[in-house]
Amino acid sequence: MRKESEKNGTMKTAEYGGYTFRKASEAEEEKFSGGMICNIYDLLQYDDFPKAYGQLVSLFGEAKYVSENLENQYEYFICATDKSGDDHVLCAYSGPTGPALSGYDADEGLVQALLTLIREAVPADYDYEGYYMDGPCKVFMGVKDGKPYMREEELALSQEEFTELYKKLYGLS
Numbered sequence: 001m002r003k004e005s006e007k008n009g010t011m012k013t014a015e016y017g018g019y020t021f022r023k024a025s026e027a028e029e030e031k032f033s034g035g036m037i038c039n040i041y042d043l044l045q046y047d048d049f050p051k052a053y054g055q056l057v058s059l060f061g062e063a064k065y066v067s068e069n070l071e072n073q074y075e076y077f078i079c080a081t082d083k084s085g086d087d088h089v090l091c092a093y094s095g096p097t098g099p100a101l102s103g104y105d106a107d108e109g110l111v112q113a114l115l116t117l118i119r120e121a122v123p124a125d126y127d128y129e130g131y132y133m134d135g136p137c138k139v140f141m142g143v144k145d146g147k148p149y150m151r152e153e154e155l156a157l158s159q160e161e162f163t164e165l166y167k168k169l170y171g172l173s
Helices: 026-030 043-060 105-120 159-170
Strands: 003-007 010-016 019-023 035-039 074-081 087-095 098-103 126-132 137-144 147-154
Touching (some): 019 043, 026 087, 035 105, 043 087, 043 098, 043 126, 074 105, 087 105, 098 105
Antiparallel strands (some): 003 010, 010 019, 019 074, 035 098, 074 087, 087 098, 137 147
């Protein structure tokens, strides 16, 4: 059963599968060092990739960051409190393989609960523009009226333009 709590119109906590989920504090974020456990949507569910960010926004508000680099698009640190009152910190992000969850292998049960919670959430509408440098292409994605969309436009860049965009996206001088 899914239970949500709101404060000032923004979701602060969500309960599912015996866990209470919320955005982690900065101190909790610093304790995180887990690895990728699973994708939020399988690679064959490519059309659902844009939906994941809208669902995370709906559940937890804005991401820690959103970047124009599609392979490092956004990141959330999420704290899950179990029935014993123990806190576990997970990370939801979109990286090179798309939207994913990371944590510790021992947290598999709560990861599955969070995965179900995310997949069942109604996505918030949003628009995103970013770049995928393997193309290279500009990516337009988001959710409009609950429906995910995504399209790509090939970039015709000179070597100099490509290098400048690459440096910008990867924080290089």
